[in-house]
Each structure stands twice: as C-alpha cells, then as structure tokens.
Amino acid sequence: MVVNDNGSTETAMDFFNKLPEGCIAHVLSLTTPQDACRLSLVASAFRSAADSDAVWEAFLPSDYKEIIARGVSPPPPLTTKDLFFHLADNPLIIDSGTKSFSLEKRSGLKCYMLAARDLTIVWSDSPMYWRFTSLPESRFPEVAELISVCWLEIHGKLSRKMLSENTLYGAYLVFKWTSEAYGMDHQPVEVSCRISGGACKTQTVFLDHTRMRTNNNNNNDRLATRYPAGRRFGILHRNFTSLVRRQFSFAGSSGGGGGEEEEDNRMEGNQQQPPPPQPKVRRDGWSEIKMGEYFSSRRQEEGDDDDDGDLEMSFMEVKGGNWKSGLIVEGIEIRPVQSQSN
Numbered sequence: 001m002v003v004n005d006n007g008s009t010e011t012a013m014d015f016f017n018k019l020p021e022g023c024i025a026h027v028l029s030l031t032t033p034q035d036a037c038r039l040s041l042v043a044s045a046f047r048s049a050a051d052s053d054a055v056w057e058a059f060l061p062s063d064y065k066e067i068i069a070r071g072v073s074p075p076p077p078l079t080t081k082d083l084f085f086h087l088a089d090n091p092l093i094i095d096s097g098t099k100s101f102s103l104e105k106r107s108g109l110k111c112y113m114l115a116a117r118d119l120t121i122v123w124s125d126s127p128m129y130w131r132f133t134s135l136p137e138s139r140f141p142e143v144a145e146l147i148s149v150c151w152l153e154i155h156g157k158l159s160r161k162m163l164s165e166n167t168l169y170g171a172y173l174v175f176k177w178t179s180e181a182y183g184m185d186h187q188p189v190e191v192s193c194r195i196s197g198g199a200c201k202t203q204t205v206f207l208d209h210t211r212m213r214t215n216n217n218n219n220n221d222r223l224a225t226r227y228p229a230g231r232r233f234g235i236l237h238r239n240f241t242s243l244v245r246r247q248f249s250f251a252g253s254s255g256g257g258g259g260e261e262e263e264d265n266r267m268e269g270n271q272q273q274p275p276p277p278q279p280k281v282r283r284d285g286w287s288e289i290k291m292g293e294y295f296s297s298r299r300q301e302e303g304d305d306d307d308d309g310d311l312e313m314s315f316m317e318v319k320g321g322n323w324k325s326g327l328i329v330e331g332i333e334i335r336p337v338q339s340q341s342n
Contacts, residue, residue, distance in 0.1 A: 024049040029058035033084065034106040056080040059108040060087075061164070067101050070094040084108070097141045104336050109164040111335040113174065114156045116144035119332065122153040137285055138330050145178070146327040152189075152317040156332040157310040160195070163296040163334070170337045171313045172288040174330040175207075181326025188276075189317045193292025196310045205277045205289055207327075286330055291315060293337060 028036045028049055036059075040050035049055065057080050061067070064087075068074055072093045075086050084103065091100035091113065098118035102111045116132065121144055123129040129149045132142045146152070154173070163169060171193045184207050192202040277290045291313050313332055317324070 025052045025054045029055045032106065033059050033108050051081060053080040056084050059084055060103075061108070061110055067094065068092065071101075072097055091139055093139065100139055100331075107336065109167050109336045110162070111333070112158060112162065113139070113331045113333040114158060115140040115142070115331045116329045117142055118156065119144070119329070120155040121329070122151060123149055135328070139284075140330065143331075144329040146325055146329075148323055148325045150321055150323050152315075152324055152327075154315040154329065156313045157196070158334055160296060160309055160311055163311070164336075165296060165298050167296045168337045169294050169296055169311075169334050171291040171294070171311070172333045172335070173291055173315050174282070174286050174288050174333055176286050176328045176330075178326040178328060183322050183324030184317070184327065187317050187320045187322065187324070189315060191289070191291040191316075192314045193294055194312055195294070196312050198309075201292070203276070203292070207279060207289055288333065291332070 024045055028039060028046070031039070033056075036050045036055055040047040060080070060083070075083060075090075075092065078086055085105070087101070088103045088105040091102040091111075093099075094101050095118075098115045100113045100115070103109070104111055117140070121130060124132075124144060127147070129147055131145050131147060133145055134141060135143050156171075173191070187206075188204045189207055190202045191205055192200050194200045279287045279289045281287055294311050311334065313334075
C-alpha cells in the first residue's frame, strides 16, 4: 500500500499501471526470459510489456541475425518473442549441417552442438572402422557409427567467441548404442575440456556404467561366446576388478598383504572423492556423458589476443587395447551447466 501526498492510498499494482509501457518494458529487459514470463502473470501492465519486441530483442544474442543467416533452413517469419522460443525449442542447423544452435530458455544463453562430421574421429575415414549414416531421431543429416576399433579417440573444438559471456559451460558427448554393442562396459574413458594451448585436466568416466553394474554377468557370458578373451579384455588381458581398483581405489581385498587397516584407509579416502560422471538419458532420447567444464569470461578489448583460441574437448579410450563396437556418436553439445538438454 502506497500513501500519496494528498492522503489517498493505492496498491503497488495501481502504481505500476500508471507507468508508461516503454518504461516497464525496459525494466523487464534487464531481467531474464524466465522472470519476464513470471511477471507477465502478475498484472496486465506487465503482460503487455512482456510481449513487446524490445524486451525479447534484449534477450536474444546480439549476433543472432548473423547466426540465423548461417542456417541450413531459416526459421519462419515470427515475432521476436516467438523467435526466441522457437530457437529454444528447435535447434537451428547451421554451417552446412555441421553444427546446431539453440538458446537456453530460462536465460537466453547460447548453446551449440558439434555434429559428428565436425569432430575429429581417429580412423573415421576408413569404412572398416567407422561409417557415417543417417538416423531419423538425429537432428543432423549424419551420425558416426563405430564398426570396430581398438583405439577410440574423438576430438572437438569450438571458438570461444561463439559462446555467451560470463557463463559456466559444460561439454557433453551425445551418443547411443546399437543392439550389438560390445567392448565399452568394462573400460574407463579419459575425457577433457580445455582452451587450446592451455593446461589439460582429464577425468575418467565409464560410458555405460549402469549397464556395466546390472548386466555384468550376462554380458561376460555373451561376450565370452562371441569374442576371444584377448579381444574382449584387451591386449594386456586386464582383469576388470583390478583395473577399477587402480583407477578409483575401490575398497576390497588388497591382494598385497595390506590387511584391514589399509582397506579401511582406502574406504575412508573414497568417501571424500566424488563418483565419476554417469551417462544420462536426454529428453530427445539420446544419452550423454559430461566431458568437462569451461567458464566463458567477459570479452577482452578488441585486439587483445587473450580472447583468441578454441575450446577443445577430447574423449579417449586408448589404453585398454580391447576391440569396441556399436557406439553411435551424434556430436558434442556445449551448453550452460544448469540448463537441460534439447
């Protein structure tokens, strides 16, 4: 309740209703798309201003017209607000089908996905090891299907200047399996995300950790029938249990005479270590595994070389030596960490 100089009273909504719509629109443009939509439900003055082009023009990236011009199939004629939500819900295929661009709906931050054709995949030029094929459930014209390799190595890169400023991004490998997939359940994979020329911090993940836990015995029986042991477990014939223990120091029998005290120490240390990232099923039906994070800081002044360089991501399983097959790679998505997959 507001008391005027003449003694009359008015509610906060009465006060806002007296403001020019342009003033309210300017205030809304300084918030976020999510806040603007919420405020539009409060009063008719907010609702009208929240639909204005000025508000949604502010929420769109400053270079959105240039990005749309790179589209394989530009979006239909839309109001500025409808264009925002169209780009949030329907990734735009750009750069001759090698990338997609979309917006994070709550914030308007940029999201990209690099198609499999835009990645550097070792041996992908040989049909003996990889093949490019089309899938109706993919946003891209082609995906990469692993036929059979013992050296799995995938790299992607994206210019830092393409990302939104002051934003923590995550990089995610987007993939799925064929029905005849094998060779990845027992293998740790090294992933990383860094700036070109900078320090590289790797982490270890299991690409199919859930399936490994629940179907371990059945998979071992099936693989033992179909594939020789040397091919299944790698050139060095590593035992899976000992491999996991070396990578993550899981508690268990030490096998080296350490006794219960050494085992308890390992268990105590493990409680302080976060578990490795797990694959997750996306809303579009694909799966993803996080490869790393990168904070996109504010742009430097024009001409400052500190803003040059690429964001580089890698996915490698090259130490086990076992043969792998059935992995389908759609691409690598780079999006704000708190956002959901498209």
